[in-house]
Structure formats: structure tokens, C-alpha cells
Amino acid sequence: MQEQILPNYLRTYRRRAGLSQREVALLLGYKQRGQTSRHEQFKAFPPLAVALAYEVLYRAPASTLFLGMHDTVNTTVEKRVAAMEKDLQGRSAKNADAESIARKLEWMIERREL
Amino acid sequence: MIDNVGIRPAERLVAFEVRSRKIGFVVFEGPSRLLDWGVRDCSCRTRRLHKVVAKRVRPLLLRYMPFTVVMRRENQYLSQTATRFRISMGAIKREAQRCGVAFRLLRPKARKRFFAQLRRNTKHQIAQLIGELFEELSWKVQPNRKPWHSESYNATIFDAAATGLFAFAKEFNPPDASRELIATTESFRRLP
Numbered sequence: 681m682q683e684q685i686l687p688n689y690l691r692t693y694r695r696r697a698g699l700s701q702r703e704v705a706l707l708l709g710y711k712q713r714g715q716t717s718r719h720e721q722f723k724a725f726p727p728l729a730v731a732l733a734y735e736v737l738y739r740a741p742a743s744t745l746f747l748g749m750h751d752t753v754n755t756t757v758e759k760r761v762a763a764m765e766k767d768l769q770g771r772s773a774k775n776a777d778a779e780s781i782a783r784k785l786e787w788m789i790e791r792r793e794l
Numbered sequence: 795m796i797d798n799v800g801i802r803p804a805e806r807l808v809a810f811e812v813r814s815r816k817i818g819f820v821v822f823e824g825p826s827r828l829l830d831w832g833v834r835d836c837s838c839r840t841r842r843l844h845k846v847v848a849k850r851v852r853p854l855l856l857r858y859m860p861f862t863v864v865m866r867r868e869n870q871y872l873s874q875t876a877t878r879f880r881i882s883m884g885a886i887k888r889e890a891q892r893c894g895v896a897f898r899l900l901r902p903k904a905r906k907r908f909f910a911q912l913r914r915n916t917k918h919q920i921a922q923l924i925g926e927l928f929e930e931l932s933w934k935v936q937p938n939r940k941p942w943h944s945e946s947y948n949a950t951i952f953d954a955a956a957t958g959l960f961a962f963a964k965e966f967n968p969p970d971a972s973r974e975l976i977a978t979t980e981s982f983r984r985l986p
Binding site: 684695722 | 828829830831857858859930933
């Protein structure tokens with residue numbers, strides 16, 4: 681079996697708090713525990729508002745609660761940024777929008793250093 | 795806040811403690827972090843036991859995808875309880891193999907020796923240590939009981955946690971396992 685980061689740690693945080701799925705569902709604004717269960721079993725991703733509600737509830741950043749998902753998104757976006765950077769570097773400097781390209785490349789270097 | 799940083803997923807481990815009618819389990823991610831814990835009921839007839847155990851264990855393995863499953867080896871195969879233990883152990887082993895997870899049996903004596911080095915000789919003392927290490931379990935530690943009192947329902951969780959901790963200590967730092975555990979106790983306590 682291939683080990684990987686869990687998509688989320690909602691169940692762990694809930695167990696630590698000693699809450700039941702039903703109680704968490706009520707705190708999040710759901711009427712029944714079904715959605716909470718689906719989130720914990722990685723069968724469904726919570727909408728943004730609910731993800732933020734989890735963040736508020738457990739006092740932990742969403743990137744920590746949804747560590748695996750964050751990791752996946754991070755890898756994908758970084759790959760896309762790298763591809764765009766490569767594409768921009770390959771373009772001719774004589775082009776009319778050379779300044780715009782230079783600014784984008786500058787920003788990409790800045791964000792890499794953050 | 796639980797600290798996720800620096801934990802490799804490869805350190806995920808599931809420890810089981812089998813009793814005749816229930817199975818306690820603890821899921822570790824690294825030696826200092828508990829992901830899940832609980833007791834699964836397996837009170838059924840012996841001839842159906844392997845199916846029930848498999849049904850209880852499979853979701854845990856599929857959900858957490860651990861690198862290994864550990865259990866305490868039991869030596870007495872004479873009584874009816876031991877038969878149920880053997881069946882449960884076989885079912886867990888088969889499920890682990892089906893999910894592609896390594897399965898390891900640990901010697902109870904070695905585990906006892908490990909905790910004796912930490913001056914924890916009895917089950918209650920070990921449970922207390924685990925309660926100190928993992929605050930999320932501290933409220934489940936049974937108060938010191940008399941011999942005529944029954945064991946707490948949650949005792950299997952602490953036994954499973956002890957097996958898990960021993961497995962980690964054995965895996966990552968065999969000669970200095972106990973010292974390592976004591977050293978990391980401080981970092982355990984830093985968790986809220």
C-alpha cells in the first residue's frame with residue numbers, strides 16, 4: 681500500500697475535542713451528521729464556507745486541517761507556475777509586451793523568495 | 795494545534811489489541827501523534843468471528859493506509875479465549891496482506907521489559923504514562939482499581955497504544971528506545 685498524506689485531519693481534531701459527528705454537524709450548520717462523515721471519510725470535499733467553519737471551530741489553519749489536499753493543490757499550482765515561467769522566458773524580448781513579461785518574471789522570482 | 799510539520803506519512807502505524815469480544819486500536823502518525831483510537835465490538839459466534847473482525851479492521855486500513863500493523867503476540871492457545879484470539883489475529887493478518895500492509899507481531903515480554911525500563915511495571919502505570927503523553931487519552935485512564943473491579947472498557951486502547959509506542963521505539967532506535975521516549979516526552983507535553 682502506498683503511504684501518503686491524508687487528505688484531511690478532521691477526524692483527528694474532532695476526536696481530540698471529544699465531539700461527536702452530530703455535534704460537529706450542528707456547529708457547522710448541518711442538520712445531520714452525514715456531511716461531516718463524508719468529509720472525514722474523504723468522500724466529499726467541504727465547500728469553502730464549511731472549510732472556513734472547520735478552521736474557526738478547531739482553531740487550526742485550513743492548510744493544516746486539509747493537509748493532503750493543500751499538498752496536492754500546492755504541487756499542481758507550482759508546476760503550472762513553473763511552466764508559465766518557462767514559457768515567458770522563451771518569448772522574444774522584442775515583443776511589444778516585453779515590459780509586461782519582465783514584470784511577471786520579476787513577480788515570479790519575488791514569490792519564490794517568499 | 796497539532797503539529798503536522800516534519801511528520802512523514804511513512805510513519806503511520808496501526809496498533810491492535812485483541813480481546814475475545816472486542817478489538818482496541820490506535821493509529822499513530824509518528825510516535826508523538828495519535829490520529830485515531832477506539833474499540834471495535836466483535837461479540838459474535840466464533841465461527842463468524844473472522845468475517846466480523848475483517849469487517850471492523852478493513853476500513854481502518856483503507857482509510858489510514860499505514861506502513862505497518864502491529865499486534866501483541868499471545869502465547870496461550872489452550873482456552874476458548876485463545877481460539878478467538880487466534881482467529882482474530884489471522885483475520886487481521888489477512889486483511890493487512892490484502893491491503894498490502896506489513897504485519898508484525900511483537901513479543902509481550904519485550905514490551906513489558908521496555909516499559910519496565912521506564913519504571914512502568916503494571917498495566918495501570920503504563921496507561922498513566924500514555925495518558926500523560928497523549929492528552930486526548932488522559933481522560934480515559936481508569937483510576938487505580940482493586941482486583942475485584944472489572945477492567946475499564948477503554949483499557950484495550952491503552953494496551954494498543956503501548957504496543958504502538960513499543961513498535962516505534964524498536965523500529966527507530968532499538969538500543970536507546972527508552973531514553974528516546976523519555977526525551978520526547980517533553981515534546982509530547984507541548985501539544986495542547
